[in-house]
Amino acid sequence: MKGGIHLKPALLMVGLYIFFKFGMPLFTAPLPASLIMLYLMLTFSGIMIFMTLSGTSMESFLGPIFRFISGDGQDGTMKMARLAVLALFPLLVGWQTYTSTASSTAPPAENRTVHPAPPGEFAAMSNPVPNTPENVMQGKGLYAAYCSPCHGLFDGKGPASRGFNPPPANFKDPTTIAMLQESYLFWRIKKGGVGLSVEGMPWKSAMPRWEFELKDEQIWKIIMGEYDGAGQKPRTWE
Amino acid sequence: MKAANQRLEWKWGILAGTAMAAILWGVGPAWAQESVSIRAMLTTSVPADDPTASAWNSVAASQFPMSPQVHWPTRIQEVTVKDVRVRGLHDGKQVAILLEYDDPTQDPDDAAAIEFMVGDKKAHFAHGQPMGQVEGGPVNIWFWKNKDAKALDMNAKGFGTLKVQDQQDLKGKGVYQDGKWKVVFSRAVTTGDANDTQFKPGEFINIAFAVWDGQKDPASGDLKEKGSQKAVSSWWYFRVDPQPDYTSYFYALLAIGLAAGFEFVIIRKLRKGPSA
Ligand code: HEM
Numbered sequence: 195m196k197g198g199i200h201l202k203p204a205l206l207m208v209g210l211y212i213f214f215k216f217g218m219p220l221f222t223a224p225l226p227a228s229l230i231m232l233y234l235m236l237t238f239s240g241i242m243i244f245m246t247l248s249g250t251s252m253e254s255f256l257g258p259i260f261r262f263i264s265g266d267g268q269d270g271t272m273k274m275a276r277l278a279v280l281a282l283f284p285l286l287v288g289w290q291t292y293t294s295t296a297s298s299t300a301p302p303a304e305n306r307t308v309h310p311a312p313p314g315e316f317a318a319m320s321n322p323v324p325n326t327p328e329n330v331m332q333g334k335g336l337y338a339a340y341c342s343p344c345h346g347l348f349d350g351k352g353p354a355s356r357g358f359n360p361p362p363a364n365f366k367d368p369t370t371i372a373m374l375q376e377s378y379l380f381w382r383i384k385k386g387g388v389g390l391s392v393e394g395m396p397w398k399s400a401m402p403r404w405e406f407e408l409k410d411e412q413i414w415k416i417i418m419g420e421y422d423g424a425g426q427k428p429r430t431w432e
Numbered sequence: 433m434k435a436a437n438q439r440l441e442w443k444w445g446i447l448a449g450t451a452m453a454a455i456l457w458g459v460g461p462a463w464a465q466e467s468v469s470i471r472a473m474l475t476t477s478v479p480a481d482d483p484t485a486s487a488w489n490s491v492a493a494s495q496f497p498m499s500p501q502v503h504w505p506t507r508i509q510e511v512t513v514k515d516v517r518v519r520g521l522h523d524g525k526q527v528a529i530l531l532e533y534d535d536p537t538q539d540p541d542d543a544a545a546i547e548f549m550v551g552d553k554k555a556h557f558a559h560g561q562p563m564g565q566v567e568g569g570p571v572n573i574w575f576w577k578n579k580d581a582k583a584l585d586m587n588a589k590g591f592g593t594l595k596v597q598d599q600q601d602l603k604g605k606g607v608y609q610d611g612k613w614k615v616v617f618s619r620a621v622t623t624g625d626a627n628d629t630q631f632k633p634g635e636f637i638n639i640a641f642a643v644w645d646g647q648k649d650p651a652s653g654d655l656k657e658k659g660s661q662k663a664v665s666s667w668w669y670f671r672v673d674p675q676p677d678y679t680s681y682f683y684a685l686l687a688i689g690l691a692a693g694f695e696f697v698i699i700r701k702l703r704k705g706p707s708a
Binding site: 260263264265266280283284285287288289290291292295296297299300301302313343344353354355356357358359385387388389390391392395396397398399400402407 | 468469471496497498499500502503504505507509510514549554555556557558561562563564565566568634636638663664665666667668669671673674677679680681683684685686687688689690691692695698699702703
């Protein structure tokens with residue numbers, strides 16, 4: 195089946211495109227369009243070099259393309275398809291040029307680091323408060339009083355959460371406290387949003403600096419209550 | 433033989449077309465996000481002190497959710513205003529921002545404010561309060577109060593530092609109608625005052641909002657919302673739109689010409705065959 199010679203590279207390009215555009219953002223930040231373009235160009239050159247290595251493969255790969263473009267002996271729908279491709283190409287190039295040079299009306303994309311490294315003095319701490327049912331319960335009580343207006347029932351959807359960007363953390367989400375150590379939470383709760391390093395964009399965070407209102411011991415209890423209420427376990431280094 | 437060949441080339445045409453379209457579409461602009469920003473649109477006359485001017489209907493509103501202020505004592509757990517709708521207009525010299533929100537009662541102590549950063553340093557949205565690892569700057573607060581029938585130009589750098597500027601550059605006017613406040617704030621796009629935020633056309637800066645419902649508690653006669661007890665937002669984006677720029681249309685036309693020329697040359701070359 196001769197059609198495969200073009201089908202496979204084309205499917206490869208489309209597949210890679212879908213992967214970069216929609217697949218990658220599931221794991222990382224969305225790739226910039228220019229980067230996707232670069233990857234596809236590299237793939238395209240790779241395919242071209244591979245397909246044109248020998249004279250015969252070159253002829254079977256490029257021949258049909260050249261005949262399609264030159265319009266040799268075409269008629270009917272074939273002719274229409276060729277004309278459509280020939281007309282579409284300059285228009286797409288024009289559109290692309292327009293969108294990449296026109297000034298954007300969207301605000302700049304910001305890549306906030308959600309979990310920047312804590313200052314050294316917090317890194318090696320461990321929870322000094324024993325994990326007893328009573329302490330956990332006290333922690334949950336403090337959580338209800340101080341944290342639930344924003345963090346809600348551990349889901350980040352408290353009655354005071356809606357005006358804040360970034361939104362209050364959702365502790366049930368596996369990418370928040372489940373992948374953090376207790377010492378990290380202690381830092382975040384004690385120093386609040388304003389305690390973040392510059393990559394964390396402290397000027398945007400509504401997370402209060404609790405050291406003004408809560409004692410260290412209360413914070414440690416809240417941490418236990420928070421993990422228990424959210425059904426998560428702190429990360430430890432085995 | 434010929435027919436088979438043609439079917440094959442057909443396939444190639446479709447594939448080439450879709451691949452090309454997919455690639456070019458993907459490189460196109462990212463989808464604009466909803467209401468993370470407001471743009472002050474360019475106009476010829478700015479309704480600088482008229483919240484009900486028909487010119488406001490010509491621009492779409494951005495809506496921003498508000499929270500009761502629970503970040504810092506003294507807190508409040510419930511507030512009247514849940515959202516503000518915001519519009520902007522400018523003519524290159526004056527810029528006006530219209531806040532609109534639902535409030536079932538008109539009270540003398542009803543008030544609303546807009547906040548910006550001043551200068552190059554980032555400022556925390558809660559009055560530019562000090563940050564631990566980052567040196568912050570001050571904020572410029574525009575504060576309108578119903579009973580004063582004007583807006584004050586203010587600065588803060590941390591709680592308890594809020595003060596009225598010596599140089600007042602603002603106008604503010606509110607109109608209460610059908611259970612809604614419409615409050616317009618206006619100012620020159622740039623002022624000579626280093627305490628003011630300065631707008632550079634085309635550049636997004638941060639903006640935040642605060643609203644106080646001046647209703648009194650029927651039992652105690654005290655204001656429910658005052659000072660730190662109010663509806664607040666954190667930072668969103670604002671910009672004064674730039675003058676229209678037609679150069680990208682010119683670049684696009686040039687690109688179309690080049691692409692068509694490229695096709696022409698290729699086809700000629702192919703038709704003449706390898707000998708040419
Ligand atoms: C979580 C965020 C905020 C907190 C914790 C907060 C806290 C406070 C506090 C403690 C006061 C008392 C006066 C002072 O400390 O200087 C106050 C007053 C005030 N705040 Fe805020 N604020 C916040 C957000 C905002 C925003 C975003 C704006 C403007 C858009 C604003 C505008 C004002 C104004 C104009 C006053 C004076 C009110 C009056 O005199 O009646 N605040 N706020």
